[in-house]
Structure formats: C-alpha cells, structure tokens
Amino acid sequence: MSKLAIITGAGQGIGEGIAHRLVKDGYAIAVADINDETAAKVAVDLTSEGYQAKAYHVDVAHRDEVFALVENAVADFGDLALYVNNAGIAFIDSFVDSDPDDVERLLDVNLKGTYWGIQAAATQFKKQGNGGRIVNAASLAGYEASALQSAYSASKFGIRGLTQSAAKELAKDKITVNAYNPGIVRTKMRDAIDEKTAAIKHETVAEQQANCLEEIAIGREATPADVAEVVACVARLVSRTEKDYVNRAFNM
Template identity: 60%
Template sequence: MQKVAIITGAGRGIGKAIAEHLVADNYLVAVADIDGVTAKYVSDRINALTPDSARYYVLDISEREAVFNLVDDVVSDFGRLDVFVNNAGIAYIDSIVDSQPDKVNRLLDVNLKGTFWGIQAAASQFIKQGDGGTIVNAASLASVEGSALQGAYSASKFAIRGLGQSAAKELAQYGITVNAYDPGIVLTPLRDYIDQKTAQIKKTTPDLQRKSVIDEIAFGRPASVDEIADLVLFLVSPKAKYITGQSILIDGGMRFH
C-alpha cells in the first residue's frame, strides 16, 4: 500500500522539491499551498510523469479549521495519512524597532500557528488510524542563531524547534515521530525576498548581500532544493524511525551546534 503525504507550501521551492522526491519514492502526495495556481501546476507536473500520484489543495495554514479540513479532504481522497510536512512559511525582514505589528502578527500566524495546527491535525488523524505517523517541520538556520533584521522570523523558527520537541515527547507513545529540518541558504523566491529587503535596509545591492552570506558557507555555495528534500526523505523513511524531537542543520557548514 502506498503511503500518503501532505506537504504545505508545496507550490514552489523546497516544498515542490519535497513533493517530487516523495512521489519518486512511491508516495501519493497532497500538494497544499495558499496559491492555487502554483499548487495545480506542481500537481499537474507530477501527474504527467507519474499518473494519479498527486492532488492539489488550496488553503491558508494560519486558519486552524482549514488545516483540519485539509487533513479530512486528503484522507477522503486517498484513504489515509502517513506523513505531514509543515513546510509553508513566510519571512519578514526589518529591524526590531521598525517592525510593524500587522507584519509580525501575520508571520507568527503562518509560521508558528500554522505549524501548530499542522501538528495538531496530523497527530489527531494518526492517533485515529492507530499505526503511527511522521511529522516534519520547517525550521531554519535562523532557529539556531538569530540574525539581525530577522527578529520575528527567528523567533518563529526558534519556537518551532521548541514546539517540535514538546510534540515529540507527547506523541512518541503513539508511534509518531516529530522532527525538523534547518536549511541555510537556498536559492528560492523566499530567499530572493530576504536578500532584496536586507540589501535595501543595509543600502547595498542584492547581489552583494547574497555574496556576503554565501561567503560564510564552508562549501562555498548555497544548497539546492533537492538537497533539502533529500533530508526530508530520510526523516520520513524507516531509517529515521528511532529519531524524534530533532532539528537537523543543513547549511553547508555555516554554523555548528
């Protein structure tokens, strides 16, 4: 029987790569995103190569009811749920003193609360099924060390690590693992926004800003989305069945902990 995975924020970037890698590993995938156009594109592309392997779903993960409805819809469509990847997230770049309340609230609603609802909805379904499950959360290098101009973002990602540890302790009794991946620099549309906004505040260019962070990487290059997806594929595999509550850095040697 094929396993079923939900990936939020799967309409582009890392989430898209995760969905594609899971399908290559014989999963059925729910491509979930706030952008219906990109979600449909990814689902259609997957199905063109591997027919009937993907469906797309549109939701705002900050809305708890929408996340629970997503799980219900996926179980109705595919019959069960085995993996939930809380990949969706947003960034907000500004100094702490200049950060706007509406922007901070939105970021926390999506990154932290959205992840909370994802864990809650997935765990509820896994417990109902009675045969375990796997939850993987998107943390970040910013969950290990805070960065200037990323106060709200870092706070949300540090919180996701703590949330994941608590969930891992609570859910182990049900055979549910909860882990996180901590990407460093990955060239995605989200990274483009981070570099552009940071450069604007620092009064430099996006190219110079990007070079300054790439220069900190031991390998001397950013990660590819496929490399991040490979880590997620490991975390959902039987090889990681005894790993829970962990947050794994994948940053090419920028930070060590």
C-alpha cells in the same frame, strides 16, 4: 497502494522540491498551498509524470482549514503516512520598524500554522492507530537569530520547541516529530529577502549574496532538492529503533 504525504507550502520553493522527491518513494502527494495557481501547476506536473497528486487550498494560519485539508486528502487518497509542515513566510525589517500586522501574520503562518499542522496530523494518526511521521520546517535562524529577521527567527526558535515537545508527547503513539533546519536556500522567498536586506544595508543584491556566501563552508547555497533529501531520509526511517534515534537526533 500509495502512501499519503501532505506537504504545506508545496506550490513553490522547498515544498515543491519535497513533493517531487517524495513521489519517488511511493507517496501520493497532497500539494497544499495558499496559492491555488502554483499548487495546481505542481500537481499537474506530478500527475503528468505518472504520479498521484492533487492540489488543495489551505491557509495554515487557520486551524479549521488545516484540519479540513487532512480530512479531504485522506478521503481522496487513504490513510495519512507523512505530514510536512513546510509552509512559511518571511519579511525583512529593523526590529523597531517592523509592522505589527506583518509580525502577527508571520507568527500566525509559521508558528501557529505548524502547531495546527501537528495537531491535525497527530489526530489523524491516532485515529488510524498505526503511527506516522510529522516533519517541520525550522531554520538556521532558529539556532542563531539573524539581524533584520526578529519575527522570523522567533518563529523558527518556536518551531524547534514545538517539535521537541510533540516528539516527546507523541512517541508513545508511534508518531515521530522532527524538523529540518536549512540555511540559505535559493528560492523566490530568498530572492526577496536578499533584495530587502541589500536595500536596508545600502548594498547591491550581488554584494549581499556574496557576503552570505562567505559564511557557507561548502561554498554554495542549498537548493530545494538538498532539503528534500533530508525530508526523504527522515521519512524512510520506520523501524522502532530508527524512530527512537530520529526523535533524539533531529530535534536538538
């Protein structure tokens, strides 16, 4: 019987990469996204390859929708094993010019959405009584804040705090809570970030991307598949000793 993994923001980018990676480890995938069209496409792609998957609509900014997502996915596939709080948005603007509506929406999705995801998943795991795993999307911007990304950086610093706090509180219930912290990952969201940043700095997009690449020691940007491997690694660590290690090592 397949294990259930719920992945928010799974209709594109990193979330889509995580979905395609986790099915290989025997998970049934709840492809959760605010974009019904892209979520449906990912689910169809997975099922056409012989895997179990279904698309679900969710706006993670709304707590009731997140709890309904967990309830519906469990009803369809059985007990929850893994919840990935991947959904997130970004915008680029100067600190003083950032639109209040943009700031509120970003914090609602990125920070509150992660909070509601942890709550909903932990509630289900406690009901099942056999533990589980929660993995959150933080960011390099949550370790070193970036200019022109004040709200985004704040949300990712906040997610690190949520992750550490939840990991300590839920460990007694055999629920691990960890976060992945990617740098530059080439996705449509990153394309939009580069375009806006280049415009503000009066550079070409190529110049903006080249400047960023100079700061990456490996000499290339990450891909969604790179991040998906990290999530799959955390998900595989299931023994008591490994769980304790993961809670310590991945939440710094």
